[in-house]
Amino acid sequence: MFRFFILFVVILVALFAAELTPPVQNAIVLPWTEALARISASLIMLFDSNVIAYGKILQSTSNGFAVSIEAGCNGIEAAIVLIAAMLAFPAPWKHRVIGILSGLLAVQLLNVVRVISLFYLGQWSLEVFNWAHLYLWQALIMLDVLIVWLVWIRMLPAPSSSSGTPPPPADTRMQQATAP
Numbered sequence: 001m002f003r004f005f006i007l008f009v010v011i012l013v014a015l016f017a018a019e020l021t022p023p024v025q026n027a028i029v030l031p032w033t034e035a036l037a038r039i040s041a042s043l044i045m046l047f048d049s050n051v052i053a054y055g056k057i058l059q060s061t062s063n064g065f066a067v068s069i070e071a072g073c074n075g076i077e078a079a080i081v082l083i084a085a086m087l088a089f090p091a092p093w094k095h096r097v098i099g100i101l102s103g104l105l106a107v108q109l110l111n112v113v114r115v116i117s118l119f120y121l122g123q124w125s126l127e128v129f130n131w132a133h134l135y136l137w138q139a140l141i142m143l144d145v146l147i148v149w150l151v152w153i154r155m156l157p158a159p160s161s162s163s164g165t166p167p168p169p170a171d172t173r174m175q176q177a178t179a180p
Contacts, residue, residue: 011084085149111141
């Protein structure tokens with residue numbers, strides 16, 4: 001457990017430090033944030049044509065209300081926490097890759113729901129928007145990361161024994177223990 005914790009913290013710090021560098025910001029963070037705004041706008045347009053996305057801004061064309069998707073709201077930080085946890089946990093690499101890809105999808109899908117809900121909450125009530133943005137959605141996104149990680153752990157294959165031979169069935173062990 002101590003090894004996991006130390007490795008988790010080291011990977012987390014390294015990934016957050018990398019995220020803050022200009023090359024990563026320009027190549028990954030900003031393009032993803034702009035894509036998130038476009039994806040959100042595209043989904044909203046399925047039932048409401050009064051929305052546009054430009055850059056990292058999602059705006060209502062009917063009342064002018066807009067949200068800007070900033071750092072911490074683009075799901076990248078939550079993804080970093082999930083990636084660090086999955087990389088630090090002892091598991092086969094195949095399962096880590098599958099877990100990271102499916103986990104990123106789960107986190108980003110919930111984040112799209114977050115952005116869209118905040119877009120409409122802000123048009124309804126700025127007080128409710130601020131509370132949901134600062135408290136509710138922050139907790140829900142991190143809870144999503146935790147749940148995805150715990151489900152991933154439960155789906156990992158059982159570790160193989162070091163001798164390569166499976167233990168004897170329970171009945172055989174009982175007989176061996178009671179035999180004179």
